[in-house]
Each structure stands twice: as C-alpha cells, then as structure tokens.
Amino acid sequence: MSNRTLDFDQGHWILAKMGKRVLRPGGKELTMKLIENMNIQSTDEIVEFAPGLGYTASVALQRNPKSYTGVELNEEAASILSKAIIGKNGYDRRIVIANAANSTLSGNSYDKVYGEAMLTIQADHRKSEIIKEAYRILKPGALYGIHELGLTPDNLNEDTKAIIQRELAQTIKVNARPLTISEWTKLLENEGFKVVKIETNSMSLLELKRMIDDEGLLRTLKITFNILIHSKERKRILAMRETFRKYKDSMNAVVIIAQKN
DSSP, rough: OOOOSSOSSSSSHHHHTTTTTOTTHHHHHHHHHHHHHHTTTOOOOOEEOOOOHHHHHHHTTTTOOSSSEESSOOHHHHHHHOOOOTTTTTTTEEEEESSSTTTOOTTTTTHHHHHHHHSSSHHHHHHHHHHHHHHEEEEEEEEEEEEEEESSTTTTOOHHHHHHHHHHHHHHHOOOOOOHHHHHHHHHHHEEEEEEEEEEOOEEEEEEEEHHHHHHHHHHHHHHHHHHHHHHHHHHHHHHHHHHHHHTEEEEEEEEEEEOO
16 A cells, blocks of 8 residues: 555445455454453554554544544544644544554553554565554553454464465455464564453454444345446445355464564
C-alpha cells in the first residue's frame, strides 16, 4: 500500500469502497473479543497499529481510555480517522503518521497495544519487527493484542501453506502470509511476550450470515446492491469469496492476547 493514498486495487479497500466497515478476518465477533480481552480501562493509555478507517478505534474508544494513539502509515486513512475521532469528549486522541515497526512513540509508556489484519500482510521478519516495537513501547506487564488470519491445523504441511499464501496474494492483491496458531505464538514469545489468551473464529468474511452479523441487514443490502452495480469490483469480490471458500478448512481467524514480561 502507498503510504499516501488508499490503494483500491487491494481487496480490503475494494470492500470498503462497497461500503463494508468490518474488514477483519474474524469479523465483528472476534474484534469485540479482542477489545474485551484487552480489558481497556479509563486509566489506560492505548495504541492501535494500522487503525485504517477506524472501526475498531470506535469500539475501543467507547471504553474511554485515558489516551488513544493510532499509528497509521497511510496518510489518507490517517486523515479520515483524525476527523472522526479527534477532539470528541475532551479525551486525548491523536494519529501518528508512522510505520508500526518504527512508531516513534516513547518506550515503556503504554498500557495496551493492539493491531488487526496487519501482521498477516507482512513478511515474517517484518512481523517480528512490529511485535518487537509493541514490546518496546509497552510498560512491563502490559498487554499486546493481535487479530490476524490463521492457518489450521498446526501441522498443516508447508506445500499447502505456500499454495494458500500464493492464491491469497493473487486474489486480494496483498502479500498475505497467515500463520498457524503455534507459529503466531512462537513469534510473540520470541520477542519476550507471554501468551495469555487465544480466541478463534471461522474465516467467513464474505458469507451472508457473517455479513449480516457484522454490518446489519440494511447495510448488508446496501453493500450487496453496490457490488451488483459495479462489475469490476463484483468480479474481484467473487474471486476473493471463492478463494476463502476453497480453503475454508485450512484457514481461520485468531485473536491472541500476550503480556510483556
């Protein structure tokens, strides 16, 4: 993705263009579990890596944390989010234009850090760099939460992993590299975290039931209408759904809550 403008060739931005607000692999249900398990309090200073257009930010801010910082590389998304959240209710809210691997934030300063659907699209060494940055800026004993695309089971063979990763990249136009739960856990532990909670859900982002659960019936009808009248986008979205269905038994969505030692 460009760090300046939204790349509408990428699958998640095509869905956003059609009106979809919930773009995380485990849907609204898993996002809510992420925020619940983070146990955000009014005394907490929280950071969100790659908040995008701000659906999860709006959920987290309902808990009225002491401060909210979004670290967003994409300037256009950051501008949209800033207008939506800054200056409301007198709380300390800001957006920092930066890469999650180099947030520019102070070390040992934050109570909760979380990110969704952003580690998946990074190479493994970049995943580690972002996790390392979360560890750096968190206070000792503080929590880091992730919501990402997963592979299942843990012993899924390497050839199948490579095929899924390649077809996802071709379909959604992002270099998606999902991992098994044990692999996600190992990445976190390698950077000093202790995993304290794991939640999973099916990867059903484009299935009707999940769409209604995530967006509500009226918005789902609006999204469906938008897809029907935009032929180019419809073709891409149907291709994404076909890939998700093809590998539904080998993909899931995972939330992991980890604690800084």
